[in-house]
Amino acid sequence: MNRFAALFNAIDQSTKTTVKVAALAAYFRAAPPEDRMWTIALFSGRRPKRVVTTTRLREWAADEAGIPLWLFEESYPIVGDLAETIALVLPPADGSSDKSLSAWIATLRALATVEEDARKAAVLAAWHSLEDTERFVFNKLITGGFRMGVSQKLMTRALAQATEKPEAELAHRLMGNWHPDDTTWEGLIEAEDASADASRPYPFYLAYALEDGPEALGAPSAWRAEWKWDGIRGQVILRDGQHFVWSRGEELMTDRFPELARAADFLPPGTVMDGELLVWQPQADRPDSFNALQKRIGRKTVPKKLLTDAPVVLHAYDLLEWQGSDIRETSFAERRALLEAACADLPGDAPVRLSPQLEFEGWDDLGELRSIARDENAEGVMLKRADSPYRIGRKKGDWWKWKLDPLTIDAVMIYAQAGHGRRANLFTDFTFAVRHGNDLVPFTKAYSGLTDAEFREITKWVRKNTLQRFGPVRQVTPHHVFEIAFEGIQASPRHKSGVALRFPRMSRWRQDKPLDEANTLEDLNDMLRIYG
Amino acid sequence: MSKISALTFTDRGIYCPAGDFYIDPWRPVDRALITHGHADHARWGHGHYLATHAALPVMRHRLGEIDAQGIGYGETVQIGGANVSFHPAGHVPGSAQIRVEVAGEIWVASGDYKVENDGLSEPFEPQRCHHFITESTFGLPVFRWQPQARITTELNAWWARCADAGKTAFLGAYALGKAQRLMRMLDPEIGPILTHGAVEGTNAVLRAQGIDLPETQQVTGEMDVKSIKRALVLAPPSALGSTWARKFGPRESAFASGWMQLRGVRRRRAGDRGFVVSDHADWRGLLDAIGQTGAENIYVTHGYTDIFARYLNENGWQAQVVPTEFEGETLDMDAAS
Ligand SMILES: [Zn+2]
Ligand SMILES: [Zn+2]
Numbered sequence: 107m108n109r110f111a112a113l114f115n116a117i118d119q120s121t122k123t124t125v126k127v128a129a130l131a132a133y134f135r136a137a138p139p140e141d142r143m144w145t146i147a148l149f150s151g152r153r154p155k156r157v158v159t160t161t162r163l164r165e166w167a168a169d170e171a172g173i174p175l176w177l178f179e180e181s182y183p184i185v186g187d188l189a190e191t192i193a194l195v196l197p198p199a200d201g202s203s204d205k206s207l208s209a210w211i212a213t214l215r216a217l218a219t220v221e222e223d224a225r226k227a228a229v230l231a232a233w234h235s236l237e238d239t240e241r242f243v244f245n246k247l248i249t250g251g252f253r254m255g256v257s258q259k260l261m262t263r264a265l266a267q268a269t270e271k272p273e274a275e276l277a278h279r280l281m282g283n284w285h286p287d288d289t290t291w292e293g294l295i296e297a298e299d300a301s302a303d304a305s306r307p308y309p310f311y312l313a314y315a316l317e318d319g320p321e322a323l324g325a326p327s328a329w330r331a332e333w334k335w336d337g338i339r340g341q342v343i344l345r346d347g348q349h350f351v352w353s354r355g356e357e358l359m360t361d362r363f364p365e366l367a368r369a370a371d372f373l374p375p376g377t378v379m380d381g382e383l384l385v386w387q388p389q390a391d392r393p394d395s396f397n398a399l400q401k402r403i404g405r406k407t408v409p410k411k412l413l414t415d416a417p418v419v420l421h422a423y424d425l426l427e428w429q430g431s432d433i434r435e436t437s438f439a440e441r442r443a444l445l446e447a448a449c450a451d452l453p454g455d456a457p458v459r460l461s462p463q464l465e466f467e468g469w470d471d472l473g474e475l476r477s478i479a480r481d482e483n484a485e486g487v488m489l490k491r492a493d494s495p496y497r498i499g500r501k502k503g504d505w506w507k508w509k510l511d512p513l514t515i516d517a518v519m520i521y522a523q524a525g526h527g528r529r530a531n532l533f534t535d536f537t538f539a540v541r542h543g544n545d546l547v548p549f550t551k552a553y554s555g556l557t558d559a560e561f562r563e564i565t566k567w568v569r570k571n572t573l574q575r576f577g578p579v580r581q582v583t584p585h586h587v588f589e590i591a592f593e594g595i596q597a598s599p600r601h602k603s604g605v606a607l608r609f610p611r612m613s614r615w616r617q618d619k620p621l622d623e624a625n626t627l628e629d630l631n632d633m634l635r636i637y638g
Numbered sequence: 639m640s641k642i643s644a645l646t647f648t649d650r651g652i653y654c655p656a657g658d659f660y661i662d663p664w665r666p667v668d669r670a671l672i673t674h675g676h677a678d679h680a681r682w683g684h685g686h687y688l689a690t691h692a693a694l695p696v697m698r699h700r701l702g703e704i705d706a707q708g709i710g711y712g713e714t715v716q717i718g719g720a721n722v723s724f725h726p727a728g729h730v731p732g733s734a735q736i737r738v739e740v741a742g743e744i745w746v747a748s749g750d751y752k753v754e755n756d757g758l759s760e761p762f763e764p765q766r767c768h769h770f771i772t773e774s775t776f777g778l779p780v781f782r783w784q785p786q787a788r789i790t791t792e793l794n795a796w797w798a799r800c801a802d803a804g805k806t807a808f809l810g811a812y813a814l815g816k817a818q819r820l821m822r823m824l825d826p827e828i829g830p831i832l833t834h835g836a837v838e839g840t841n842a843v844l845r846a847q848g849i850d851l852p853e854t855q856q857v858t859g860e861m862d863v864k865s866i867k868r869a870l871v872l873a874p875p876s877a878l879g880s881t882w883a884r885k886f887g888p889r890e891s892a893f894a895s896g897w898m899q900l901r902g903v904r905r906r907r908a909g910d911r912g913f914v915v916s917d918h919a920d921w922r923g924l925l926d927a928i929g930q931t932g933a934e935n936i937y938v939t940h941g942y943t944d945i946f947a948r949y950l951n952e953n954g955w956q957a958q959v960v961p962t963e964f965e966g967e968t969l970d971m972d973a974a975s
Contacts, residue, residue: 118901119911173779174952180945181778186902194780194899530902 109137110145110207111239117256126256130264139291140208146294147286149261151356153250157217158225160188160249166226170233171195184530189245196233196241203235207243214247259499269295277498282306283358304345307352308378308426308434309498313488313505320469320489320508330438330492331464331472332423333484334507335382336396336594338403342420342458343427344370344377351383362405363418365457372456373448376430380496381422381461388417388455392483396608397596421461422449423488426496434496438504441496472508479510480637485593486510512591512609513633515625516616518546519586522568523579525553532561533568533580536612538590540603542627546584549603549630555591555612564615587624589614595634603627605634644720644740645747645769647937647960652747652771656740657720659688661747664962671722673749674733675700675814688715690724692760692847693732696814699843711760727751728762729917730815731844737765745769746931750940752916753923756786758819758849764930771937771960772928775918776896777946783896783920790823793894793913798828800890801868808883808891810875813837815917817872818844820894821852829868832857834882837872857882896920928955 116129134142147153168178178195185191205213210232217225229248236244246252262280266273279294283305316323323329339354340363349370351359360366363383384393385402398416402408425445426434433441442463449460464487466472476487486509494504517538525534535553539546556564564586574581591613598606646653651663659669666683673679673689675696680689687706689697694708709715711734714723719741724734727749735748744767751773755761793809800807811817813836821841824831831854833841838856845851857863857871863886877883878891896916897903904912919927928936928950936957938947943959950957 118905121910171779174949177779177945177949181780184778184942185780185900190901191780194782 107203107205107207107210107236107240107243109133110141111243113145114243115239123260127260127264127267130256130261131267134265134268138206138208140286141206143286143289143291143294144208144211146261146265146280148247148252149256150258150280152285153252154211154214154247155218156248156250157214158229158248162222162226163188163192163229163245163248166229167192167195167233170230171197183524183526186526186530189242189249192245193238193242199234199237199241201235202237203232203240210244211247265295271295274498277309278306281309281356304348305343305350305358307341307343307350307356308432308496310339310341310354310380311497311505312354312500313507314500314502316489316506316508320472320506323489323506326466326469326472328492330442330490331466331475332461332488332490333464333479333482334486334488334509335384335393335421335461336483336485337382337384337393337399337421340381340383340420341426342366342369342379342381342422344373344375345430347375361407362402364408365413365418366420368456369420369458372452373458374429376427377448378425378427379420379422379445379458380424380426381420381458383418384421385416386419386421386459392481393421395483395596396594418457420458422458423461424496437493437495438490439492476508476510512593512613513595513637514589514591514613515540515630515633516587516619516623517549517590518584518621518624519564519582519588520546520548520584521579522564522582529561531565532558533565534561536588538588539584540625540627540630541622547603547627549601549605549627550590550592550607550610552588552590552610552612556615560615584621587616587619587621588612589616595630595637597634603630605630643745643769644738644743645745645771654717654720654738654740657717657722657738659717659720660684661736661738662749669717671736672697673727673736673747674730676730676750679749688722690732690734693734695843695847696732696840699839725765726760726763728753728755728759731759731818731847731849733759733815735763735765737767743768745771746933747771748773748927750775750918751927752919753927754783754786756819756917758822759815759917762927764927766932768933769935769937770928770931770933771939772924773918774924774938774941774943774946776916776920777924777938777942779921781896781899781916781920782922783914783916786823786915789913789915793820793823794825794828796890796892796911796913797824797870800870801829804867804888806863806866806886806889807870808878808886808889809870809872810878810891810893811837811872811895811915812917813840813874816894816915817841818849818851819917820872820915821854822850824852824870826852829870830855830866832863832866832869832871834871834873834877836874836877863887 113129113133117126120126164178165175168175182188182191217228232244262273262277265276282303284294341352343350349367351363351366353359385398386393401416402418422445425441428444446460452458464475472487479486489506489508491504517540519536520539521537522533523535524530525532537548537551539548568580568582571583572580573583590610592607592610594608596606597604642655644654650660650665650667652661659671660667661671662673662679663670664681668685670684671688675693680697682701687704688709691708691710694706709724711724711726714721721739723737725737727733727735729750729752735746738745746765746767748771751762753762797807809820811820817837821831831852833854833856835856841851841854875893890910892911892913894913894915896914896918898912898914934956936950936955937960938957939960939962947957947959
């Protein structure tokens with residue numbers, strides 16, 4: 107695992123993209139094919155099946171380190187990573203190993219079928235023969251989650267350098283449902299027919315946020331606009347009489363949205379659409395809020411009642427494949443025309459609908475439309491350049507999301523808790539309250555939005571103004587007022603305040619505001635009535 | 639009636655009633671005994687200071703005109719009803735543990751300490767005592783330092799690679815102690831060592847005391863830095879990202895601290911590289927030092943106090959957490975060691 111550990115260090119020790127990509131490319135040129143395959147897999151979030159529970163790992167590690175389990179558990183949040191905590195507490199190795207990455211993975215996989223004693227013996231033997239990064243990597247193979255500052259995009263670029271294949275083609279090859287268990291390097295990267303797998307999606311094109319309004323984008327006539335829906339981005343594939351639904355996070359969601367099976371009744375095979383999955387009642391003129399969709403997200407199988415209560419449709423806004431050919435290189439205007447033609451005769455109960463385009467002449471018209479987006483249960487408007495191809499990943503220039511300003515409320519900080527990992531010694535997780543008579547009613551937690559300097563300042567203040575401790579949580583003197591920004595609000599009987607916020611974060615530290623100018627529970631209930 | 643203990647903990651710092659003095663107090667007092675020159679231990683505004691001869695020059699350099707008296711390591715003075723002596727703490731040059739004996743009861747306030755001999759600071763000498771006040775900056779089992787020789791190799795390999803690539807190597811370290819220790823680890827064959835003014839000021843004071851440091855050159859406004867090839871620049875961490883650093887052209891930066899043991903911190907703080915070099919004891923170092931004192935009563939300050947004290951209590955010591963006001967060398971200050 108030497109070579110992989112060296113790669114890991116090279117990437118980890120640099121903040122420069124070019125250095126990381128060069129290290130990866132060099133690795134892809136030199137490593138054996140099975141190791142290359144696993145490296146691609148690990149960097150794209152695939153991992154060997156877990157053969158040891160993290161509970162056991164923690165116990166064994168504490169045991170080997172000669173420390174009580176509670177001490178291990180106290181150390182873990184400070185380090186912020188389980189695999190790293192284990193690697194650090196264990197005594198230095200007393201042997202060595204020259205097994206490759208894929209050989210170690212094979213060793214781990216073999217543990218799935220043996221008794222726990224044998225598993226433990228194998229893990230301990232590995233710990234005794236590996237040190238530093240190799241030991242950390244080995245633990246990561248068990249616990250999962252190789253987040254190391256290399257996006258799939260950068261990995262694809264490195265692969266392109268190493269294999270001399272176009273980046274876009276590789277991005278497409280890497281999408282989809284493959285796993286190193288049943289896929290070879292040859293089959294995934296080298297084989298002639300890359301679309302052999304009917305389920306394989308196209309990489310999504312992601313929009314950038316438009317911060318200062320659209321005037322800088324030039325002539326409005328070069329642009330098309332549509333609502334920015336507040337649902338789940340999805341790609342629906344109809345090929346070979348089958349259908350597949352992919353999330354933006356490359357998760358196959360076909361079984362979660364069985365409604366979409368009927369799409370094949372109305373649209374021909376060889377069709378791939380990009381759009382938004384929304385809960386939309388048959389007779390309604392706008393989608394339900396995101397809260398309704400939330401009920402569907404967590405379910406792998408959907409009970410009948412939920413299917414009628416919260417029916418999902420795809421609001422299609424782009425066409426990527428038509429009659430079996432990849433049309434991503436044609437302009438948005440052309441793709442859109444094809445999509446409109448394809449959707450023209452869809453009956454009202456079809457699970458696919460055309461997402462309408464917004465008519466506007468000048469940017470001020472569009473600004474007007476954006477201001478009423480909440481009435482449509484949309485988050486704002488999307489702008490797409492009419493002559494642009496469908497690109498890969500997040501690229502600036504052709505797609506912009508012009509979101510509504512978030513809702514805000516001024517709240518009082520009442521509890522504080524330390525963060526994890528790099529923020530373990532800063533207080534970063536706070537609970538906020540609104541005023542209610544002489545009381546303070548907690549209504550949300552938030553843990554992002556401040557600068558490091560602000561977190562340091564508030565941390566000092568928390569240390570000096572702690573009223574009481576409850577485990578890791580400190581109750582502090584109600585004093586500081588923060589502006590909390592959020593994207594939505596809904597009724598929630600589980601919460602004392604009766605509301606739950608969507609994506610709450612601290613948008614400003616209102617050091618100018620005294621406590622009695624913080625918002626009240628009444629204000630919060632007003633917002634619930636208007637936006638809930 | 640229970641007798642008053644030799645040392646007590648007050649809102650000004652550690653106090654000795656029998657001798658009417660404080661150790662490393664954080665508010666102005668009449669008589670202060672100082673373990674070492676770091677800013678969170680040697681503060682301004684006390685009436686009289688007592689510190690080791692080796693610590694005084696840096697304290698004077700930083701605090702200006704002070705009424706201070708020096709004492710040799712191992713030398714005993716009587717202050718009121720207390721017998722007091724200073725013993726090497728191995729933390730930075732001149733640093734000391736302060737031993738206080740009152741009517742046969744022995745206390746040691748160890749300030750900051752480290753047990754590995756770094757070749758620069760007077761090596762740590764354990765003192766037998768009944769009551770031991772210990773820091774716990776790195777009091778978690780995840781902190782385990784590599785021998786200095788190994789870090790020396792890594793450090794020089796990094797510098798040489800930067801130099802070969804035509805880049806200036808920037809190394810961030812605290813101006814007193816850490817910077818000089820690193821200087822002595824560096825291989826001057828690779829290239830010239832340049833320093834930030836804050837580091838060079840301390841260098842001058844230590845050289846005047848006879849401490850052997852390699853040749854360094856302070857970076858000044860007039861200096862044509864781009865013409866100096868293969869250089870390594872030692873600077874306080876705060877200077878690394880500044881305009882001051884930018885005039886050097888292509889460069890790589892690294893940070894040397896015990897916190898670099900943690901990947902999350904390394905990625906946030908280190909720029910290009912992090913080297914695990916600390917002036918504090920690691921987990922094993924703390925436990926060894928405590929064991930060697932033979933003390934039964936341990937007072938834990940400065941760091942992971944709650945966790946470390948709980949561990950000591952479970953393993954046969956009588957340990958308690960001592961609240962401190964100073965936050966000292968924590969993760970988020972440039973003083974991080
Ligand atoms: Zn110190
Ligand atoms: Zn200190």
